[in-house]
Amino acid sequence: MRWALVLLGLVVALPGAPSRAQPAEPAIANPALDPAWIGLWVRLATSGNRSCRFEERRYFPFRSAPIVVTGQLRFTAERGLSLQYLTPERRLLVIDDQGVLMRDAAGRSQAVPADERSLGPLAALLPIMEFNLPQLVQAFTFRGQHEADRWTLTLVPRPGELARGLRWVRMTGDGSRLRKIEVNLSAHQRVEILLLTFREQVVFSAADLARYFR
């Protein structure tokens, strides 16, 4: 993965590098003290273990239609985030305090250590799923808006390593339910993750923890 980033570093200087544009939502000056948002933080941060089916749509500049992958997302505060890809290939991606672990269908694993430079945009996913506000405030500025029960929250990385590979992350939901995460990597590259059949306060069996987490 780090090699990938090194090589990526070689080619991002090629024509077509993205320009940076700000999202349209109004800024949230101090999310920890903003009464319009604080209730949502509390609800999101106390949802416990979560599990849901997901559909991930990857948009590339050289494709007319997105690449669609589906799978099962699992999250526990102790073990991190697990993305079990089911189609078109079975793969497992675990993001936790130790970094990233990828396992293919044959059981071959690749581990990338917990290092912001190595993880790139993936480094943002874990604190987002944890709704760890102090950590998020350190790494991002916040923008957002409410429309009745629906809300949209956009996290823009502060200048630094993370901002080099990530423009913003937008989360959309209703009530206390997160529905979609949109990761914008550049003007032409983004990923949408639709969270379906969301379940909270899930109890994972020991076998599931061993199978789907590090």
Add this chain to the structure above:
Amino acid sequence: MTPVRQRILARVVLFAFAGVCAVWLARLDYGRKISTDVLDLLPPEEKSPEVIVLRGLAGDLQARVLLFALQDSARPGTPPAAAARALVARLRQSPSFAEAEVLDGAELQAGFGRAVFDHRYELLLPSWLGRQERAYARTGRPPGEYSAWLADQAAGDLELFLSRPEAMPLQDLVPHDPLLLVPRLIDAVHFLDAPGGRANGYALVWAQIRPSPLTEAGQGPVFAEIAQAERALHASHPAVTVLWSGVNRFAAASRARIEAEIKVLNVLSVLAVLAVGAVFLRQIWKILYLLPVIACSLLGAWTASTLVFPRLHILVFVIGSLLSGVAVDYGFYIYLQPPARPGEPYADKLGRLLKPLLASCLTTVIGFSLLLFSDLPFIRQVGFFVSAGLLCALGSAMLYFAQFRHPFLEARQFGRISFARHHPALRRLLQIAFFAALVIAVTAPWRTRWRDDIRELDIPSPGLMANEVKLRTLFGEDADRSLYLTYGSTVAQARERLERFLEHEAKDRAATHAASLGLVFPSEEDWTKTPVRLRRLDGFAGDFRAALQRHGFDPGAFVPFFTDWDDLRLHPPRGDYASLYRELAGAIHGPLAQLYQIHGSLAYFITIVDGPGGALPPPEFSTVSLNELQSLNRLFTRYRWSALRLSLVGLGLVIGSVFLIYPFQRAVRIALIPAGSCFFVLGALALAGQTLNLFHLLGAFLGLCLAHNYAIFSADSAQTGAAPPAAIRLSAASAAVSFAVLACSHIPVVHALGLIVCLIVLTALIAVEWEPMLRGRPAPDRRP
């Protein structure tokens, strides 16, 4: 010849011998003659390339690597990159350092990554074309459909790749490389980039020294230069701390530990022997008269061994130093034997003692001489050293005591131990005990668990080891990975064999990754066939555009690739195969450069398998496991089996000789006491769950020789039921306490030898003392 002339002649011979030995030893270059390198235990005439490669690799490359980790205590989360660069600049100025690199992943690998990307069509395309052509041949379809088939495969592969998590960071690469030449390489070699991977908050520096870390030049001067560099670093970066590790630190610590411990052990050993001497001798200072015999024995053994062998391992001298325990026996026996009559001439006394002396010495020499037939140099050296030392000990003892007007040292005899002789119940108990010991000696040694571990040679240095483990973790090394080396007489042959080995690995262990720097390069066959294969792909550009469209891609986004492709068709990569390696050589340095060798008589590629070592690859792959520990442990097993086999044959010869020299009944006793003691101790240790190694075995053979001496020298007294001669008691007690001191050593080899010899000597002494009581035949006590 008159006694005076005999004395003069003996003195001349003795001085001449000592003089010649001293001159020879004084002129030796010990640095070249004596090796401390574990790898020198390997047989030099061994034709196995594994050994040659291992020796070269371990000695010349890996062992010279030093690892440094720097941390800024003021900013512990941020690697102090500037300090690391300053350290590297300093180390590069030092004459002892051949190379020094800051292991910043991006900095170190970007050059290599750029070179691979820039040369992807020369390096990676030939292998890709070869693989695709072979895969198409397996489909059995007509050649005319190849281009369309290949285009569809490539577009399908690209679509699938983009669904993988690892595709995200590589998407900018795709318009330039839709054939996925570079992403496939990244997938295949991703963990070769381990250095620096886990160095959270540390800046890492990798360095290689010029001199061998096992020599003084690779230790003292290097330590001084590092200390100087650290001082300079602290002046400019006061908050930065430096951790570093290398083989030279272990070697220096090991040497210091051995020197310190040997001094203490020697002093304690001498004190213990003096304490025993004080018990047995009325004039204890006269025990010092035996020192010249030991000195001559060691002098002779050193001289003969260094004369015969061009290079000797230090362990030979460690084990050989125990020779003094055996050599002193002859001195004790001659010196402590009372004259048969007042004024008995020395020649007469010697004539009387000659048979047991010769029997003891020559049979032991025959036993150890068998080790000369070992195919392993270390065993041969030990056999020769001990045999030469024993002959010198006997010769010098005979000549040395000829100097004395009264060659007799009176000892306290203490009489015979006879508690069981007059008590049938006790005698019965003793018989049961002897029977039980015999059962243990016969049955239990088979249960011995051997542990052939090269680490038995290590002097434990927990502090250094913890430091080493911490550094290796920071450098991303993983103990679960195994290393293999694929070699060939040319780089083309080595690459070809690597291909076959990797195919074998993929089939054999599908669930593990195998990465090799060799994957960056094509095989010679794929390289030379590339122009022809490109010519066959006339319509590929059109086919691929159509296939991309079908798979949901915008072919217009791939203009960079199609431009390159058209150029490739006009100017296909061709030329000298070796030039491929030369082109990339400038971009491969530091730890990465250790993963292959393209110059010299043996080319090789190292493969890292992400899992513990499995079965050894079949010989046809010309691939050897580079798990050094495993290889050396296997060698140790060979050493042990060789020593065991030859020791048993030697024991058989010793016993056979005894039966030739002595009447049957005496011979049975003389043969049983040493063999029984030895096997009893081995059996008892096996029952106690103690694992044994090569050094226990060599110690057992030495112990057997000592026990053999006691059995021979006590043969007369046992026959008459008298107490064993004081010489035997003194000799055995001295040997037991001095080896008991060695058993307390923290040096595993010395501990093993000390323990086993001490136990065998004690067992033999008990057997010699108590054996006459078994017979229950009262005999007169000949207390002097």
